[in-house]
Amino acid sequence: MNRHFYLFWGYTTAWIVFAGYLAWLGWRLIRLSARLEELERRLRDRGGAGG
Amino acid sequence: MRPRAWTVSFAVLWLAVAAAIPWALWAALVLAPEERVMGPPQRIFYIHVPSAFATYLGVAVLLAGSIAYLWSRRPAADALARAGLEVGWVFCTIVLVTGPIWARPAWGVWWTWEARLTTTLVLWLILLGCVLVRRYAADRDTGARFAAVLGVLGALDIPVIHKAVAWWRGQHPQLFGPGREDALAPPMREAFGIASGAFLGLAVLLIAIRARMAHAEVVLEDAVRGVEEARG
Numbered sequence: 001m002n003r004h005f006y007l008f009w010g011y012t013t014a015w016i017v018f019a020g021y022l023a024w025l026g027w028r029l030i031r032l033s034a035r036l037e038e039l040e041r042r043l044r045d046r047g048g049a050g051g
Numbered sequence: 052m053r054p055r056a057w058t059v060s061f062a063v064l065w066l067a068v069a070a071a072i073p074w075a076l077w078a079a080l081v082l083a084p085e086e087r088v089m090g091p092p093q094r095i096f097y098i099h100v101p102s103a104f105a106t107y108l109g110v111a112v113l114l115a116g117s118i119a120y121l122w123s124r125r126p127a128a129d130a131l132a133r134a135g136l137e138v139g140w141v142f143c144t145i146v147l148v149t150g151p152i153w154a155r156p157a158w159g160v161w162w163t164w165e166a167r168l169t170t171t172l173v174l175w176l177i178l179l180g181c182v183l184v185r186r187y188a189a190d191r192d193t194g195a196r197f198a199a200v201l202g203v204l205g206a207l208d209i210p211v212i213h214k215a216v217a218w219w220r221g222q223h224p225q226l227f228g229p230g231r232e233d234a235l236a237p238p239m240r241e242a243f244g245i246a247s248g249a250f251l252g253l254a255v256l257l258i259a260i261r262a263r264m265a266h267a268e269v270v271l272e273d274a275v276r277g278v279e280e281a282r283g
Binding site for chain 1: 137144156264268279
């Protein structure tokens with residue numbers, strides 16, 4: 001088999017794994033932001049009920 | 052660290068890594084000369100070994116965070132352990148993926164139960180165990196405690212991986228250590244140094260980001276619960 005095949009797939013698979021982790025980190029960040037909005041909403045509701 | 056100091060350090064590290072990664076790719080694919088016997092697949096070495104270094108760094112952070120958490124039960128220590136675990140596991144996956152792709156043209160097989168390969172696979176499985184324990188534990192503290200103990204066990208595997216070839220006379224190449232100063236030609240050594248620095252910088256950056264995120268997740272979760280309880 002062409003030896004460049006191994007070089008190509010060695011680098012490509014490494015970056016696929018890495019990109020997968022970055023995508024997962026991005027998803028966690030989106031979830032974190034959603035939780036923050038939820039907290040803000042609850043605090044606002046609480047303030048409204050108290051006032 | 053004060054928020055502003057953290058933001059500035061983070062921005063500097065981010066810029067340094069953003070410049071270092073393309074530089075490392077250029078060094079690995081252009082600067083380094085082609086190895087005479089193996090040819091192009093030898094260049095996998097410039098991402099395989101730096102990924103192993105980044106794994107070691109991740110596991111060292113996992114060990115420090117795990118011991119600190121078992122000692123103090125502070126969420127910040129657990130966040131650090133979690134960040135080291137994830138980053139170490141990702142780089143260990145890269146090591147285990149790129150290794151067989153190098154081994155096929157070099158040894159004629161994708162995988163062999165050689166000492167260093169086997170002990171690295173054991174590390175990957177232990178780290179996977181830590182991830183699963185955290186995911187499926189009954190509560191956060193239980194998950195963090197079990198993962199911390201497993202993390203310490205995983206860290207004990209690092210010296211075994213390092214010495215495996217010598218102890219069990221494995222066939223994995225040994226390019227570093229006494230008497231092997233000339234194993235790599237100077238431009239190869241230079242490319243390897245650049246790639247190692249870039250990968251270690253990337254690992255530090257990812258650990259910093261993930262530790263901040265993991266800590267924020269815990270603080271936020273507790274805050275939401277606190278508001279719930281206050282409302283009755």
